[in-house]
Amino acid sequence: MDAPAVARTPTGRKLQLAALLRHLREKRHLTQHEAGRAVWSRASAASVQNKIARLESADTGITIEDLDALLRVYAASDDHRRLATTLNSELSQRGRWQGYRSVYSESYRRYVDLEEDAELIRFVANERIPEVLQCEAYARAERPSGQMADLAVQAQQARQQVLLRDAAPWFYAVLSESSVRGVQGDEHVMAGQVEHLITLSRRPNVTVQVVPFNTGRGPRVITQKGILERFALIRLASPGVLGELPRHLDYAFTRVGDELNWSDDVQHYEDLWSRASSAALSPHETRAFLRCVAKDFR
Known part of the structure; x- marks a missing residue:
C-alpha cells in the first residue's frame, strides 16, 4: 500500500x-x-x-x-x-482558532484549513485581489485600523505562506481586470500590489491570469465588465490506495461578500473555471499586462 x-x-x-x-x-x-x-x-x-x-x-x-x-x-x-x-485522531479544533486566527468566521474556517491542506487551489476573483495574493499594504488598505484589522492582516500574511513553503500547492488565479484597476488605499499601494502579483506569478507553483475588460469570450462567466462569479476550487490528496479511490478529492466554495460558502456542485464550478481560464490572457501576457498597469499607477 x-x-x-x-x-x-x-x-x-x-x-x-x-x-x-x-x-x-x-x-x-x-x-x-x-x-x-x-x-x-x-x-x-x-x-x-x-x-x-x-x-x-x-x-x-x-x-x-x-x-x-x-x-x-x-x-x-x-x-x-x-x-x-x-x-480519526487529533480531530479536535480546540484552541486552533485563537490569536490572529480568531478573525475567521465559522463558515470560513473550513476553507482556510483546506487551503493549508490543498494540492491544488484555483481561484476566480473580481473587484478584489484574493487574500492569499495580497501584499501587506493592500491588505491594510482594505481594512479599518484597529486591533481586529491588525489581526486580519496577520492572518492574511500567514495564509500566503502556504504558497511559499516547501511542498507548496499548485495555485492558479484568474482575476478580472477590475481587481487590479480598483484602487485600495492609493496609487502607491496599488503599484506595490501589482508588482507583488508579478513577483508571485514567477514562482513555479503560482500561475496568475487576468481577464481584460475588452474580452468577449466566456459566456456566463465573463462579460465586458469583467468576471461575474467569484469562487474557489480546492483539491485534496486522496486518503487511500492508488487505483481504489479517486486520485483527488475536489471541493468548491462560492464567494458572497466576505464569506466563502461550501458548494455541492463541484462540476458546475469546474466548467466555469475552464471558461474563465480560457477567456484570460496567458501567464506571459498577464505579466506584460500587469507591468503596464503598474506603470499607470506610478
Whole structure:
C-alpha cells in the first residue's frame, strides 16, 4: 500500500476519513442504512442512516469504538484500519482558532484549513485581489485600523505562506481586470500590489491570469465588465490506495461578500473555471499586462 498523504488539519483529515469510509462501504455493496444498523442495532432506521450520511459528508465525528465496529462491518484490511485510525485522531479544533486566527468566521474556517491542506487551489476573483495574493499594504488598505484589522492582516500574511513553503500547492488565479484597476488605499499601494502579483506569478507553483475588460469570450462567466462569479476550487490528496479511490478529492466554495460558502456542485464550478481560464490572457501576457498597469499607477 502506498503511503497516503494524510492532511495537516483536522478538517482535511475528517474529509479524508469520510471519503475512505464511503469507499469501504460501497466496496462491500452496503447501503448507509445497512452499515449503520450493523453498528447501532438499537437505533431507529432514520437515525442509523443519518449517522452514516453525516459521517460520509464529514459533518460529524465517530468514537474509536464505533469506528472499530464499522471497520469490522466493512471487513477493512489492516492497512485501511491503520489509515482510518490515523485520520480519526487529533480531530479536535480546540484552541486552533485563537490569536490572529480568531478573525475567521465559522463558515470560513473550513476553507482556510483546506487551503493549508490543498494540492491544488484555483481561484476566480473580481473587484478584489484574493487574500492569499495580497501584499501587506493592500491588505491594510482594505481594512479599518484597529486591533481586529491588525489581526486580519496577520492572518492574511500567514495564509500566503502556504504558497511559499516547501511542498507548496499548485495555485492558479484568474482575476478580472477590475481587481487590479480598483484602487485600495492609493496609487502607491496599488503599484506595490501589482508588482507583488508579478513577483508571485514567477514562482513555479503560482500561475496568475487576468481577464481584460475588452474580452468577449466566456459566456456566463465573463462579460465586458469583467468576471461575474467569484469562487474557489480546492483539491485534496486522496486518503487511500492508488487505483481504489479517486486520485483527488475536489471541493468548491462560492464567494458572497466576505464569506466563502461550501458548494455541492463541484462540476458546475469546474466548467466555469475552464471558461474563465480560457477567456484570460496567458501567464506571459498577464505579466506584460500587469507591468503596464503598474506603470499607470506610478
